[in-house]
Amino acid sequence: MPFQAIVHASELLTGDGIRRKDGRRVTQSDLGRIADGALVYQTKKIANREVPSRIEWVGRTVDLPKKWKKIPRLDLKGKKALSPGLVDCHTHLIFAGDRSEEFSSRCGGTSYEEIAKNGGGILSTVTATRAASEAELVRLGSSRLREVYRRGVRTVEIKSGYGLTFESELKILRVISILQKKFPQMRLSATYLGAHAIPSDVDRRDYIQEMILRSIPEIQSKKLAESCDVFVDAGYFTREEGREILLAAKKYGLRAKIHADEMTNTESATLATEVGALSADHLLKVSDQGIQSLAQSGTVAVLLPGTAFYLKAPQAPARRLIDQGVRVALATDFNPGTFMCLSLPAVMTIAGLYLGMTCAEIFAAVTYNGARALGLSEHKGTLEPGMDADFWVLPFEKFEESYYRFAW
Numbered sequence: 507m508p509f510q511a512i513v514h515a516s517e518l519l520t521g522d523g524i525r526r527k528d529g530r531r532v533t534q535s536d537l538g539r540i541a542d543g544a545l546v547y548q549t550k551k552i553a554n555r556e557v558p559s560r561i562e563w564v565g566r567t568v569d570l571p572k573k574w575k576k577i578p579r580l581d582l583k584g585k586k587a588l589s590p591g592l593v594d595c596h597t598h599l600i601f602a603g604d605r606s607e608e609f610s611s612r613c614g615g616t617s618y619e620e621i622a623k624n625g626g627g628i629l630s631t632v633t634a635t636r637a638a639s640e641a642e643l644v645r646l647g648s649s650r651l652r653e654v655y656r657r658g659v660r661t662v663e664i665k666s667g668y669g670l671t672f673e674s675e676l677k678i679l680r681v682i683s684i685l686q687k688k689f690p691q692m693r694l695s696a697t698y699l700g701a702h703a704i705p706s707d708v709d710r711r712d713y714i715q716e717m718i719l720r721s722i723p724e725i726q727s728k729k730l731a732e733s734c735d736v737f738v739d740a741g742y743f744t745r746e747e748g749r750e751i752l753l754a755a756k757k758y759g760l761r762a763k764i765h766a767d768e769m770t771n772t773e774s775a776t777l778a779t780e781v782g783a784l785s786a787d788h789l790l791k792v793s794d795q796g797i798q799s800l801a802q803s804g805t806v807a808v809l810l811p812g813t814a815f816y817l818k819a820p821q822a823p824a825r826r827l828i829d830q831g832v833r834v835a836l837a838t839d840f841n842p843g844t845f846m847c848l849s850l851p852a853v854m855t856i857a858g859l860y861l862g863m864t865c866a867e868i869f870a871a872v873t874y875n876g877a878r879a880l881g882l883s884e885h886k887g888t889l890e891p892g893m894d895a896d897f898w899v900l901p902f903e904k905f906e907e908s909y910y911r912f913a914w
C-alpha cells in the first residue's frame with residue numbers, strides 16, 4: 507500500500523481533544539497543537555488519481571518512526587501549518603443565473619419586497635436553474651468547488667432547492683453525484699431541499715404530497731442524497747409540515763436537517779431535536795427552550811454568520827449556545843441571494859468578530875462539529891490515526907492567520 511509523509515509543518519493541529527469532548531465546550535488545549543509536526547498517510551487510486559485515503563501516524567517530525575523515513579515526503583520547512591481539512595456543512599452550491607444587479611440595487615436601498623416584485627429574488631434563480639442543462643450546472647459547480655478546495659475545505663454539503671419540481675430537483679442532485687466523481691479529493695454530501703419554498707405555480711398540499719410520495723422515494727432508490735432539509739419559517743413551511751416531510755424522509759433512510767428559527771421563532775430548533783435531526787441551521791431567533799433542547803440532544807447548531815452579515819441582520823446567539831453546551835458548527839450558506847461567498851475562512855473571521863467565538867471554538871466549528879452536522883464525524887474532523895486523510899496545508903504558519911487575514 508502506498509504511503510506518503512508530510513514533515514516539518516510549522517504547527518500541526520490534530521483536534522483530538524475536540525473528538526474526546528464530542529465537540530462541546532472546547533478550549534485551546536483540545537486543539538492538540540504539535541510544533542514541527544509530521545503526518546503519514548495512505549493513498550489510493552480513484553479514477554487514475556492518487557488521493558489521500560487514511561491517516562497512519564501523527565506526531566513530531568523528530569519522532570517519525572524509521573520505517574516511514576524512506577517514503578515520498580512533502581517538506582513544509584516550518585513555513586506552513588497543517589490542520590484537518592475544513593468542512594463546509596451548509597451550502598447551496600448548485601444554481602444558475604446572476605443576481606449581481608439585485609445586490610447592487612439592494613445596497614442602494616431597494617427592499618427585498620420590491621426586488622421580488624420586479625422578478626428578482628429566489629424565483630429568478632429558480633427560473634435560471636430550471637433552464638440550465640446538467641452540463642452547464644456541472645461546469646458552474648466545478649469552478650466553485652475548485653475555489654472551495656483552495657480555501658482548505660475537503661468536505662462540503664450541497665443542497666438542491668433551486669429547482670422546486672420533481673425533475674429539476676433530481677437534475678440538481680444528479681449534478682452533485684457527477685461532481686463527486688470529478689472531485690475524488692473531496693467528499694460531497696448531497697441534501698434534498700425540495701422544501702426550500704412553495705413554487706408559485708403549484709398547490710401547497712399537492713407539492714408536499716409530491717415530495718413525500720414521489721421525490722423522496724425516487725431520490726432514495728437512486729441514492730442521490732444523504733439528507734433531507736426543510737425551510738421551516740413564516741411564509742415557508744410550518745412546523746407540522748416540516749415534521750411530516752422529515753419523518754417521511756427518515757423512513758427512506760435520509761437524515762434530517764432544518765433551516766430553523768431564522769427569520770421568526772417557530773420552535774423549529776426543538777422540532778429538529780424531536781425528529782433526531784443532524785443539525786438545526788441559522789438559529790438567529792432561537793428561543794431559550796430551543797437552546798436547551800439542542801444542548802440535551804445530538805443535533806448540531808449550524809451557524810451561518812456570513813448570511814446575517816450580508817443581510818445586516820442581528821447574529822445568532824452563539825455565546826449562549828456554546829456556553830449552554832450546544833455543539834456549534836460554522837458554514838458559509840453559499841447562495842446567490844444572501845451570501846455570495848465561497849470562503850469558509852471569511853465566515854470564520856465574521857464568527858470571531860460578531861459571534862464572539864474563540865479560536866478553539868472556531869476550529870472545532872469548521873472541523874469536527876461540521877463533520878458531525880453531516881453524520882461523518884466517525885471518520886472526519888480530526889487528524890488521528892485511522893481517520894480519513896482529509897488535511898489542509900495552510901498557506902500560513904499559524905492556524906489563526908487563516909481568519910486573521912480577511913477574505914484572502
Ligand SMILES: [Zn+2]
Pocket residue numbers: 596597598765839
Ligand atoms: Zn441555507
